[in-house]
Amino acid sequence: MNILLIGRTGQLGHSILKENTVHRIFSPDRTELDIESRKSCQKMIAELCPDVVINTAAFHNVPQCEIEQHRAFKVNCLAVRDLALACKKTGALLITFSTDYVFDGMQNVPYQEDDRTNPLQIYGISKLCGEFAALATAPEHAVVIRTCGLYGLVGASSKGGNFVDQRISDAQNHIQLEMGCDQIISPTYTVDLAKALLKLIEHPGIVPGIYHLVNEGACTWFEFTQAIYELMDINIKLYPVDRGGMSGEMQRPLYSALANTKAGALGITLPHRRDALKCYLAEKYGSVAMK
Numbered sequence: 001m002n003i004l005l006i007g008r009t010g011q012l013g014h015s016i017l018k019e020n021t022v023h024r025i026f027s028p029d030r031t032e033l034d035i036e037s038r039k040s041c042q043k044m045i046a047e048l049c050p051d052v053v054i055n056t057a058a059f060h061n062v063p064q065c066e067i068e069q070h071r072a073f074k075v076n077c078l079a080v081r082d083l084a085l086a087c088k089k090t091g092a093l094l095i096t097f098s099t100d101y102v103f104d105g106m107q108n109v110p111y112q113e114d115d116r117t118n119p120l121q122i123y124g125i126s127k128l129c130g131e132f133a134a135l136a137t138a139p140e141h142a143v144v145i146r147t148c149g150l151y152g153l154v155g156a157s158s159k160g161g162n163f164v165d166q167r168i169s170d171a172q173n174h175i176q177l178e179m180g181c182d183q184i185i186s187p188t189y190t191v192d193l194a195k196a197l198l199k200l201i202e203h204p205g206i207v208p209g210i211y212h213l214v215n216e217g218a219c220t221w222f223e224f225t226q227a228i229y230e231l232m233d234i235n236i237k238l239y240p241v242d243r244g245g246m247s248g249e250m251q252r253p254l255y256s257a258l259a260n261t262k263a264g265a266l267g268i269t270l271p272h273r274r275d276a277l278k279c280y281l282a283e284k285y286g287s288v289a290m291k
């Protein structure tokens with residue numbers, strides 16, 4: 001297949017490029033294709049005529065979305081609508097990524113694809129609008145993939161590196177640390193997500209709509225941090241802290257683990273979060289550093 005990949009410098013974009021062995025992927029950077037420019041997206045998709053467009057670009061710095069609300073909707077919703085329109089015109093399949101933050105966190109079992117959405121902050125609202133925009137504009141051509149707590153070999157530049165690397169760096173500068181025990185999430189390694197995504201787009205059973213793709217097993221950020229330090233044999237005093245999901249005045253969902261129900265029905269599964277973390281740490285820091 002000919003694939004246009006948007007977001008090559010990001011965590012997920014990097015993993016998709018690394019894991020692909022069979023498809024021809026054209027992957028412009030933001031200077032070559034800015035999805036905020038409707039004309040550029042239309043022109044590139046019309047000229048390349050790809051079979052699949054994979055959009056990993058987003059404005060996903062959650063607190064910053066509260067401040068730059070216009071930009072959040074422009075990147076996370078309007079640009080996705082424009083991509084869907086361009087894909088509909090050429091017949092390409094659009095794969096675009098969404099988030100666990102479309103849910104309000106009132107459940108205590110992993111969210112399935114058709115569970116009720118109710119985002120609590122601008123980021124989640126803008127991403128949910130993006131889901132609707134893609135699926136309403138190109139119902140025959142759009143696939144939305146919701147995922148959660150990503151960490152990849154190339155860290156999210158918009159967030160100053162990924163969560164795992166930040167905790168390892170913290171341990172070099174602190175003897176004790178507080179970590180949130182209020183949110184339950186599904187941390188996901190972008191290499192596993194990229195592998196599952198490639199399987200999904202190659203699967204004859206793929207149909208337009210929403211899919212969840214996360215590593216198996218839910219935990220709090222506190223428990224995830226414990227696992228990082230345990231596997232890396234780092235000795236630091238870690239204290240759980242419960243902020244009720246609040247960051248300032250912004251509410252995050254207390255529970256946003258996802259269930260890969262639809263991908264699972266196609267036989268597409270992702271490893272458990274602990275195995276995923278082990279693979280990440282071994283790849284990034286070398287097995288010598290690990291227990």
Ligand SMILES: NC(=O)c1ccc[n+]([C@@H]2O[C@H](COP(=O)([O-])OP(=O)(O)OC[C@H]3O[C@@H](n4cnc5c(N)ncnc54)[C@H](OP(=O)(O)O)[C@@H]3O)[C@@H](O)[C@H]2O)c1
Nearest residue numbers: 007009010011012030034035057058097099147149150156
């Ligand atoms: N990270 C998470 O924890 C998480 C959780 C749930 C869902 N998601 C979703 O998963 C997807 C991938 O996330 P990620 O962590 O891989 O993101 P990331 O590392 O921040 O990468 C984002 C990519 O998008 C590019 N980009 C941003 N704005 C753009 C624009 N206007 N035009 C073209 N390219 C643009 C960035 O380019 P530059 O390098 O030039 O900035 C970068 O390559 C996103 O849809 C995100 O909402 C992420």
